[in-house]
Amino acid sequence: MAVRVRIEGRVQGAGFRYWVVRAAGQLSVDGWVRNRRDGSVEALFDGDEESVRQIVSRCHEGPPVAYVTTVQEFIAEPPESPGFQSLPTAP
Numbered sequence: 001m002a003v004r005v006r007i008e009g010r011v012q013g014a015g016f017r018y019w020v021v022r023a024a025g026q027l028s029v030d031g032w033v034r035n036r037r038d039g040s041v042e043a044l045f046d047g048d049e050e051s052v053r054q055i056v057s058r059c060h061e062g063p064p065v066a067y068v069t070t071v072q073e074f075i076a077e078p079p080e081s082p083g084f085q086s087l088p089t090a091p
Contacts, residue, residue: 009069019063034087
């Protein structure tokens with residue numbers, strides 16, 4: 001199962017990307033995470049349905065200093081390579 005999420009709120013400067021990378025490792029989820037220039041965080045999660053649902057659910061809270069207002073979820077294609085990585089900021 002692959003989904004792309006867009007997380008809005010006070011999510012940049014809060015360690016959100018590092019938190020997502022750690023959570024993805026704990027759940028054996030592939031994909032990526034990156035900041036967007038509009039202040040949101042975007043991520044692609046791919047793995048078994050339970051693990052993907054669990055990481056998306058965790059994104060509604062985020063790390064302790066983050067304040068999440070919205071999590072949008074979209075069906076996606078799986079990533080081209082295995083593993084999970086933090087990518088550079090996107091437009």
